[in-house]
Amino acid sequence: MTRLLLLSTAAAAIFSLALAGAHAAPNPAAKKDDAFQISAPNAILIEAESGAVLYEKAADQLIAPASLAKLMTVETVFDQLRLENIALDKEFHISENAWRKGGAPSPGSHMFAILHSRVKVSDLLKGAIIQSGNDACIALAEGVAGNETEFVRLMNDRARELGLTKSIFTNPTGLPDPNMRVTVRELAKLSAHIIRTYPEYYKWFAEREFTWNKIRQQNRNPLLAMDIGADGLKTGNTSEAGFNLAGSAVQSGLRLIVVLAGAKSERERADDGRKLLEWGFKGFESRPVLAENETIAAAKVFGGAKSSVSLVTKDAVRLLVPRNVNEKLSAKIFYNGPIRAPVTQGQPIGTMKIWRGDILTIEIPLQAGESIPVGTQTQRAVDAAGELMYKLFRAGAERL
Secondary structure, eight states: OEEEEOOOHHHHHHHHHHHHHHHSSOOTTOOOTTTOOOSSSEEEEEETTTOOEEEEESTTSOBOOGGGGHHHHHHHHHHHHHTTSSOTTOEEEOOHHHHHHHSTTSSSOOOOOOTTOEEEHHHHHHHHHTSOOHHHHHHHHHHHHSSHHHHHHHHHHHHHHTTOOSOBOOOSSOOOOTTOBBOHHHHHHHHHHHHHHOHHHHGGGGOOEEEETTEEEEOOOGGGGSSSSEEEEEEEEETTTEEEEEEEEEETTEEEEEEEEEESSHHHHHHHHHHHHHHHHHHEEEEEEEOTTOEEEEEEEESBSSSEEEEEESSOEEEEEETTOOOOEEEEEEEESSEESOBOTTOEEEEEEEEETTEEEEEEEEEESSOBOBOOHHHHHHHHHHHHHHHHHHHHHHHO
């Protein structure tokens, strides 16, 4: 049963003090994010390290990904490389299926891989990332899993492992399919994972061009040419999806990720992407909120030698807050209770959620700050009676 806790007095004081500067001397001319708007119908801007949300617009609406689906394709291949099931210098065959559906005879983007040739995994990945090659993606899928259908199963299994609960992938290319849908929030989460987990491969997203079969193609990501610190990720476009973009940039050590979908043109996509990133870099500052192992609250323990366990943060927490804008920040703690003894120190217990206005900006995992053994028979009996009374009271309240 999900239960709600309030911050401890000490943690609340620390939280308020840490954010006090964000509320000081408000600037009447400063724009709040509810006044900041872009043209694209779906968008999200996050801080890469913490996942903190700076801006969102219909971020959970299911949309057609177009070639942004290739982010899931290359992540699945990266994972196979990590597991050593394949190697970068392994060569995959360019089948007739890959060539006809995704290569030169097809209308979409391709790396111009030659029919029945063999291409190294590293080159296919560059063809998929830099040139958005559909032939490269199909060849990777067939080489990794034997066929596209089995690879799609791997994609979706991997998506669930990464916490992408809404997105459904039906092919490795992003070619139109009414059953393939994603959200910009989950694409931002996927992008952050790729950047954090695969730095040795992420560098390819920043390469401006790639030549294969003597044909040089430019990277389609418009952010790379804007001198704003951009170094990835991808674009996508179909008549159904509109113009989509997943992009990332770094300024002064701060990395932001933007994902937008449904723009009406290449120009609108580029302008909205730049506008969001620049707004994020100029409008927010990072502030320490909680220290490592900071005690946040105490949660009820059932049948333990102690009646409650302290909840602590594993790592120090910093939060991006608007500069010179007086905006309400609030925090709540959620956990599934009652927590049954024994409890082990470091055991995951719950989550602290922090809102900036109406936006859920960050979720911080909380863990047990101490170990608590099973209590005596008397202690367990008392806790059982108390839990029964709690359930009876809750059931009565719900009927009112």
